[in-house]
Amino acid sequence: MKTNLLEISDIEVCYGDAQALFGAALSVAEGEFVTLLGRNGMGKTTTVRTATGIMSARSGRVQFAGQDVSRWPSYKIARLGLGLVPEQRQVFPNLTVMENLVATAHNRLQHKDPWTLERVYKLFPRLKERAGNLGLNLSGGEQQMLAIGRALMTNPRLLVLDEATEGLAPIVRGEIWDCLQTLKNTGLSVLVIDKNIGPLLRIADTHFILEKGRTVWSGSSPSLLANRDVLQETLGV
Numbered sequence: 001m002k003t004n005l006l007e008i009s010d011i012e013v014c015y016g017d018a019q020a021l022f023g024a025a026l027s028v029a030e031g032e033f034v035t036l037l038g039r040n041g042m043g044k045t046t047t048v049r050t051a052t053g054i055m056s057a058r059s060g061r062v063q064f065a066g067q068d069v070s071r072w073p074s075y076k077i078a079r080l081g082l083g084l085v086p087e088q089r090q091v092f093p094n095l096t097v098m099e100n101l102v103a104t105a106h107n108r109l110q111h112k113d114p115w116t117l118e119r120v121y122k123l124f125p126r127l128k129e130r131a132g133n134l135g136l137n138l139s140g141g142e143q144q145m146l147a148i149g150r151a152l153m154t155n156p157r158l159l160v161l162d163e164a165t166e167g168l169a170p171i172v173r174g175e176i177w178d179c180l181q182t183l184k185n186t187g188l189s190v191l192v193i194d195k196n197i198g199p200l201l202r203i204a205d206t207h208f209i210l211e212k213g214r215t216v217w218s219g220s221s222p223s224l225l226a227n228r229d230v231l232q233e234t235l236g237v
């Protein structure tokens with residue numbers, strides 16, 4: 001059996017007095033492609049914010065790479081190999097594409113085949129063409145490619161994408177899904193939040209569904225496909 005790289009167990013998380021998570025749980029095994037699904041405001045972003053140490057849980061536990069990281073600061077969790085592509089992408093607007101990519105590069109010495117500029121440019125040829133352009137001059141799709149490239153330059157063991165294709169044109173979405181499929185084929189573990197269930201049913205191994213801050217369903221792509229009621233009740237599709 002594969003060991004879990006990330007394991008979130010029954011976390012409860014609050015924003016001030018407002019509780020957002022009431023028992024969220026999910027796990028990602030080595031090499032697994034997992035989704036976190038749910039309608040707006042159900043707690044998906046809060047869950048990944050907690051996994052990455054941006055927020056901390058008042059109860060429950062987050063384990064990553066064999067360590068209990070529940071109380072760790074985010075820079076330390078990132079260094080352990082958790083790479084986040086956040087909801088708003090957050091590329092540096094006044095740095096060029098190349099500068100954005102090298103600004104965050106780290107963890108290279110621990111890897112026999114680390115991510116380099118050349119490898120990122122091979123994955124996203126568009127970024128090579130735009131290497132000298134400022135972040136603020138990129139299209140939404142190019143910004144997302146840059147955000148993914150930047151996360152890869154930290155040599156993550158787990159890549160987490162919050163809203164992988166939100167707001168992108170269909171053709172660009174297709175490019176992002178192709179890239180994620182390529183990354184999966186290299187054996188990278190991936191956790192994706194997105195509202196486009198179709199491509200995810202094709203690419204992902206396992207799905208977790210959140211409703212009002214609780215994990216209410218988990219299972220494989222075939223079992224989610226076969227479970228029309230779950231799709232309708234929890235995702236409205």
Ligand SMILES: Nc1ncnc2c1ncn2[C@@H]1O[C@H](COP(=O)(O)OP(=O)(O)OP(=O)(O)O)[C@@H](O)[C@H]1O
Nearest residue numbers: 015018019020038039040041042043044045046047
């Ligand atoms: N900064 C914040 N302060 C207070 N409450 C927040 C904050 N961010 C989120 N919340 C609340 O926490 C709950 C979960 O929000 P979260 O952003 O995690 O949901 P989500 O599933 O990512 O939604 P979406 O699909 O819209 O991105 C919601 O009720 C939301 O209103």
Ligand SMILES: [Mg+2]
Nearest residue numbers: 044045046087
């Ligand atoms: Mg969100």
